Amino acid sequence: MIRLDTTGPTPAEPPLEGATAVPHSHSPDSDATVPYVALDRVGLSYDGTEVFRGVSLPLYRGAVTALVGPSGSGKSSLLTCINRLYELHPGARMSGTITVGGEDIHGAGADPVRLRRRVGMIFQKPNPFPMSIRRNLSLPLSEHRLPRAEWSARIEEALTAAALWDEVKDRLDHPAQALSGGQQQRLCIARALILEPEVLLLDEPCSALDPLATEAIEQLVMGLKCCYTMLMVTHNLAQARRVADQVGVLWGQGQPGELVEFGPTAQLFDDPQHPVTVAFMQRERA
Amino acid sequence: MSRPLADKWFRWGLLASAALSGAVVVLVVLFLLVASWPALADLGPGRYLTDTRWYPSGGLWGMSAMIVGTLLSTLGAVLLAAPLGILSAVFCHYYAPARMATLYRRLVELLAGIPSVVYGLWGLVVLVPIIARWHPPGTSLLAAILVLTLMILPTVALVADSALGQLPGSQVAGAYALGLSRAGVIWRIAVPAARRALATGTLLATARAIGETMAVLMVCGGVVNLPTSLFEPIRTLTANIALEMSYAEGLHRSSLFVTGLVLVLAVVTLVTVADRLGEEPTGG
Ligand SMILES: Nc1ncnc2c1ncn2[C@@H]1O[C@H](COP(=O)(O)OP(=O)(O)O)[C@@H](O)[C@H]1O
Numbered sequence A: 001m002i003r004l005d006t007t008g009p010t011p012a013e014p015p016l017e018g019a020t021a022v023p024h025s026h027s028p029d030s031d032a033t034v035p036y037v038a039l040d041r042v043g044l045s046y047d048g049t050e051v052f053r054g055v056s057l058p059l060y061r062g063a064v065t066a067l068v069g070p071s072g073s074g075k076s077s078l079l080t081c082i083n084r085l086y087e088l089h090p091g092a093r094m095s096g097t098i099t100v101g102g103e104d105i106h107g108a109g110a111d112p113v114r115l116r117r118r119v120g121m122i123f124q125k126p127n128p129f130p131m132s133i134r135r136n137l138s139l140p141l142s143e144h145r146l147p148r149a150e151w152s153a154r155i156e157e158a159l160t161a162a163a164l165w166d167e168v169k170d171r172l173d174h175p176a177q178a179l180s181g182g183q184q185q186r187l188c189i190a191r192a193l194i195l196e197p198e199v200l201l202l203d204e205p206c207s208a209l210d211p212l213a214t215e216a217i218e219q220l221v222m223g224l225k226c227c228y229t230m231l232m233v234t235h236n237l238a239q240a241r242r243v244a245d246q247v248g249v250l251w252g253q254g255q256p257g258e259l260v261e262f263g264p265t266a267q268l269f270d271d272p273q274h275p276v277t278v279a280f281m282q283r284e285r286a
Numbered sequence B: 001m002s003r004p005l006a007d008k009w010f011r012w013g014l015l016a017s018a019a020l021s022g023a024v025v026v027l028v029v030l031f032l033l034v035a036s037w038p039a040l041a042d043l044g045p046g047r048y049l050t051d052t053r054w055y056p057s058g059g060l061w062g063m064s065a066m067i068v069g070t071l072l073s074t075l076g077a078v079l080l081a082a083p084l085g086i087l088s089a090v091f092c093h094y095y096a097p098a099r100m101a102t103l104y105r106r107l108v109e110l111l112a113g114i115p116s117v118v119y120g121l122w123g124l125v126v127l128v129p130i131i132a133r134w135h136p137p138g139t140s141l142l143a144a145i146l147v148l149t150l151m152i153l154p155t156v157a158l159v160a161d162s163a164l165g166q167l168p169g170s171q172v173a174g175a176y177a178l179g180l181s182r183a184g185v186i187w188r189i190a191v192p193a194a195r196r197a198l199a200t201g202t203l204l205a206t207a208r209a210i211g212e213t214m215a216v217l218m219v220c221g222g223v224v225n226l227p228t229s230l231f232e233p234i235r236t237l238t239a240n241i242a243l244e245m246s247y248a249e250g251l252h253r254s255s256l257f258v259t260g261l262v263l264v265l266a267v268v269t270l271v272t273v274a275d276r277l278g279e280e281p282t283g284g
């Protein structure tokens, strides 16, 4: 069952209701003070060049954390640490520890395939596969050997959760790449949701979209808030303010990026502490 | 010269060369038709296709044994070369370290550039004796298939390599982010996305195999024979022309042009199908 809040905020529901297909023995209870994903002094280097270092960040279930900062500071790279996608680059090395649901992602018995099923990712540019809408969604299901009998129900559910069902239900067999940019991005969200992840990583999901499509994605993210742990990179401060519960600023100009400030959204916008944050906010506003 | 004028000359130049190449093709086909006309008119096209016996001195002009020879050698070569070429391109893209992949690509390009007579020579000196030891006479359908396979393998591999390279990195990353294994990315996304290009490349390689003359001639035995096993000698359509053209006269000569006509038709059909495949919009 894809968890989706349609009735507005609900008080602490049991996190594993509807028995997801993903086994996770260490899931914390709904105690909002225990981060579901925790980064502890995480750093990353490509071929010996440090991109960022010493990032400690708690991400909570039911909250959106926004990550802002100048381009090149390593925001996208930071996201790829959490689902171990950085390992696709042979020269990339991560330091520090990350736990998801209490499990060390590099711990004994940890495996990237199982991790990526629990941690979905949405990219900056919509990246549907060059096949039909239906095939885009059934592909991860068949890869993870989910029973074929469940496919069509899951596809409908995921598209509904991504607010795309009504627009595409009559053309599921049309090529996905014929959809508009905003629809493609929502399809990519549906494709991530169909595996029933617990964490969603969003890398500037609206930067390639027009304002209307951007608003649709923002609405969607707010609706998904209830049941997922979300980390969203954005260069749009207004968007961070609208959507996020907490904000981190990753800063690195000419040197490895560092998390210079982190806190609740209101505090960070109304009363930034670090001079770099103050300057960044001012420059982005101008 | 002013820009618009240069532009105009350039356009005329392009048009002229396009018209010239088109005219040459039409003229060649026309020539083939005219040259084969006496035989076609005298014997009728049916005689060529129904009879397996080709005895120019005895007035027997059956081409079907040679058509079968061409089809079998081509089919065998494509069945071997297509999977090998595609697998080697997959290896190159997804498994080989960058250095090895580059080296491998250079090697394949080199293979593609070797003249066919050299493949034939290798086949004759190395391959045929090996087959002969196993199952004489050595010059055989099998030898033709193997030499043709080597010849068209680079074509398939190069086309497959460039087709696999078309898949955007963002889609590869997206696939891994969904928890797909490397094999999953290859067989569920990269290869299906490249399927049209792979089919086109395979068809072009098929056309090349049908038309190949020298290398096949050197190893196939040249005997007009409807083969019942891989070890029997055969004669292909191309070999037929090359072997007899120098002394053929009259109806015999005209019949060799019919052979040429059949070859051209086969290749044109393949290329047309390949074009169609390349054009179709992606979907499904
Ligand atoms: N695969 C890679 N190999 C080497 N360097 C990389 C790679 N990906 C990103 N980088 C470098 O890491 C730095 C941070 O990049 P990125 O994470 O994309 O930053 P951001 O998302 O904040 O713009 C940049 O300087 C970029 O050049």
Ligand SMILES: [Mg+2]
Residues within 6 Å of the ligand: A075, A076, A077, A203
């Ligand atoms: Mg980025």
